Amino acid sequence: MAGMTRRLLIGALPLGISGLTLARVARAAGSCVQPESEALRASVNFVEPAPDPATACARCAFFTADPAGGACGSCQILSGPVDATGHCDSFSPPD
Numbered sequence: 689m690a691g692m693t694r695r696l697l698i699g700a701l702p703l704g705i706s707g708l709t710l711a712r713v714a715r716a717a718g719s720c721v722q723p724e725s726e727a728l729r730a731s732v733n734f735v736e737p738a739p740d741p742a743t744a745c746a747r748c749a750f751f752t753a754d755p756a757g758g759a760c761g762s763c764q765i766l767s768g769p770v771d772a773t774g775h776c777d778s779f780s781p782p783d
Contacts (some may be wrong), residue, residue: 703773720769728766738775740746742753749782 691779721735722730738744745751753772755778763770 717722720771720774722768725766725768732765732776732778734766734770734774734776736771737773740775741773743775743779744772745770745774745776745779747781748778749780750778 703771738773745761746753752762754761759771760769762768
């Protein structure tokens, strides 16, 4: 950290904050996650990938696969897109 001055550090702070924001948006764009659904996902302990493939979203009664064959389907619990390989505490096998 030699040569790092307070002025240089303070000047770099806005760049770091904007970088974190862009990273979060890029992560969301590269997956099925909508940033506004992160709290709901956390409340049902959503994880990707499922620890047991037999309990993945693709095998859940609340999941509807993407008709175009994409990795993201729709979840009735999360009210939006979800990765077919994920898992949450609300998993329910189809009847």
